[in-house]
Amino acid sequence: MKFNSCFSKCFSLPSETAIIDIRKEEPEPGNDQNFTVFSYSELKVATHGFSASNKIGEGAFGSVYKGLLTNGSIVAVKMLSIELESMRGEREFVSEITTLTNLEHENLVTLVGCCVEGAKRFLVYNYMENNSLAQVLLGGEQNRIKLRWGARGRILLGVARGLAYLHEEVKPHIVHRDIKASNILLDQNLIPKVSDFGLSRILRDNASHISTHVAGTLGYLAPEYAISGRLTRKTDVYSFGVLLLEIISGQTVVNFDLEHGEHYLVQKAWDLYRANRLLQLVDPVLGMNYPEEDAVRYIKVGLLCVQETARFRPEMSTALKMLTNEIDIGVVQISQPGLVADLMNIKLGHKTTFRSHYTKASNMESTPSSLSSCS
Known part of the structure; x- marks a missing residue:
C-alpha cells in the first residue's frame, strides 16, 4: 500500500474535519514508490513491543523507537501522541507526511512510511546511527x-x-x-x-x-x-x-x-x-x-x-x-x-531583546503559544 492509500486513511478518521483545514495549507501528496503503510503489529514486532530498551528519543509530539523490519532494514519509528481536544499531534502527523513525501534532498530526513490504526499514529524514517x-x-x-x-x-x-x-x-x-x-x-x-x-x-x-x-x-x-x-x-x-x-x-x-x-x-x-x-x-x-x-x-x-x-x-x-x-x-x-x-x-506587549532587559527564559519547545495570529 503506497502513500495515496495512507493519506486516504487519514481522512476517513473521526478527526477528518480538523485535518481537512491542514490539507488546504499543504501541497498535494506525491506518489513516492518507496513509501509504505505499515500495520501496527508490524511496528510492534519491529520495536520489540516499543520496549524501553529500543527507545532512542523523545520529541514534543511523541517517543521515537529503533526498529528492525522483516526485510532487515533498521528504521526509527515515531509514536505520536494525539490530543483529542486540540488535535495537536494529528495536525503534525499530516503536515509531516504531506511535506516529506514531496521532498528529496541529501540533507533532509527520509520518510519511509506511516501507520494509521484507530487513534494510533506512527511515522517511520530511515535510522540515523548518530542520533541527533x-x-x-x-x-x-x-x-x-x-x-x-x-x-x-x-x-x-x-x-x-x-x-x-x-x-x-x-x-x-x-x-x-x-x-x-x-x-x-x-x-x-x-x-x-x-x-x-x-x-x-x-x-x-x-x-x-x-x-x-x-x-x-x-x-x-x-x-x-x-x-x-x-x-x-x-x-x-x-x-x-x-x-x-x-x-x-x-x-x-x-x-x-x-x-x-x-x-x-x-x-x-x-x-x-x-x-x-x-x-x-x-x-x-x-x-x-x-x-x-x-x-x-x-x-x-x-x-x-x-x-x-x-x-x-x-x-x-x-x-x-x-x-x-x-x-x-x-x-x-x-x-x-x-x-x-x-x-x-x-x-504582555513588551519586547524583550538586547535593547531592553533580560528576564527568565521559559521553555516552549515545539509548542504553539497562546499568542493570537496577526493579519
Missing part, C-alpha cells in the same frame, strides 16, 4: 570531541543546503519553523538531516509571509515572529544562526549558573564580536586544531543571521555562499542581534 546533533554536541565533552572542526563545518554546510532547498528550490517554498540541534539528525558519516516537519508551513503563491500562531523553541525564535506571528523564511534563517553559534561553541543556547544567572549564547557572541575576540567563542575541546580564518567567518555569518532586523539577515543561499567564502564578508557590517528572553513579556 543535540545528543552529540550537548552531551558532554567526550561527545563533542567526536565533532572535530571538519565535521562541524560539514554539518553547518549540510543544514544550510537543506534549508536553501526548502526556502528557494522547492515550489511552493517551505518554512521549517523549528530548526534546532535536536531536529538535526546525523547518519553514520555525520551527514546532517533536517527532521521534524510537524510545524512546517507552506508559502503559497510566492507569498513573502504568513500569519500564524507562534510555535518553535525559545532561544531559537526570531523576535519579530515571536512578537507578531509573522512567519517568513528569515524566521528559519534566525534559527540557523543560533544553531551555527551552538555548533562552533559547543554551548547551549541558554546557560545558567548560580553566580551569574542566565547567559545567552547570542549575546555572548555579540559581546565578543564587539570586543574583537571572536575566537574565544570556539569550543575549547578543539584546542588549536581549526583554521582561525574559517572560525571567524562562520561566527560572523551566524551573527548576520540573528540580526534583530529581519531584512538585514541573508537568504539561506547567500549564507551558504558566505560560509564557503564565495561571498567575502571581511568588511560586512553586522547590526544588533535580537533575542526573545521571556515569552510572558511578549504576551
